[in-house]
Amino acid sequence: MPVIRFLTSGKEIEFPEGEEVNILRISLRHDLGLPWSCASGLCGTDRITIVEGAENLSGVRRRERDRLGELLDDNVRLACQTYASGDLAIAWDPDQKGIDEDSRAGKRLKTVWMEGSKHGDQSADDGSDKAERA
């Protein structure tokens, strides 16, 4: 059976031959330690470095191209967007956060809060702070 090694947490998991598994899903299901936030390819919190087995991964998805850009050349992928069909070894920074607040999600949230502020229920500064915290 193929094995995914989660090097940073020191855990590994087998999955049935012939199956394709979403890397973030398998981490959540078996508590393997990957950080994550949006699960939609927007925040970049779940970026992983492929140490071995890149050939066993699904193709790069559109949201990975948008979010990761040149990081893709450094063997970085987003766990929520990537499926594995064979042996794999991955690593990550256990303290990593989203890539930046200028992601599409960040911009969208900021717009929502700032529009709210125009209706007098909060100051523009408060709006930015909330967008940063979100």
Added chain:
Amino acid sequence: MAEMMNEEEFRVALEDAMKGREAKDASFSMAWATGKLERKHFARWAENHYHYVGPFADYLAYIYANTPDHATDAKDFLLQNMWEEEIGDVRHTDLLIRFAEACGTTEEAIVDPGNITAVTRGLQSWCYAIAMREHFAVATAALVVGLESQVPSIYRKQLPPLIDPDVYGFTEDETEFFDLHITSDEIHGERGYQIVLKYADTPELQQRCIEVTRDGADMRFAYTKALYDTYVAPDLGAWDPALVPA
């Protein structure tokens, strides 16, 4: 009387409840995946699908309101799911409308509830009823495990022919609705399972979760089959499973 199952047994029972009734195996899905449909059929699908998934955040909001304060992880999951549907990025129904317009229908036709089958109306009503009236773990089993968790297996079969220039020939932009849901519903499905496994904490609740998961799968299968019977059968005749390559 039913005995309390451990988490692994309960997960298997929920998975088994969907077997043999998964929407990916319904006639409309099979015709889609094997390149038999035309854009006008996708337009009818989109007009119906809007009225099933359009209120998804509304269904979840009813479940949220029924979830007790101490179940913070369940409340957070529901809230995040609602946020993603509506304002996390492009509103999901806007992506559906984008696809529908590429199929030749209009936003006006899509939002018109007069353009749906009786079975779609029944599916939407069932979602509202379950969300409003059932225990939050049961409602999560129905809507997230029974319905939403099926999405990746359906769209992973349906997206490749959509963007294949030799089959349906849509662009990446027009089909973002499907690409987005293949991955996001993997995680929603998994989180949904975890909520159900944790909070269905009596044998009775576990049994009810299994029942509604089966009912949800039946509802989605019936909805998908009705699309074929209503919109495709007049063109292609009754569905013949022999048309699907082995």
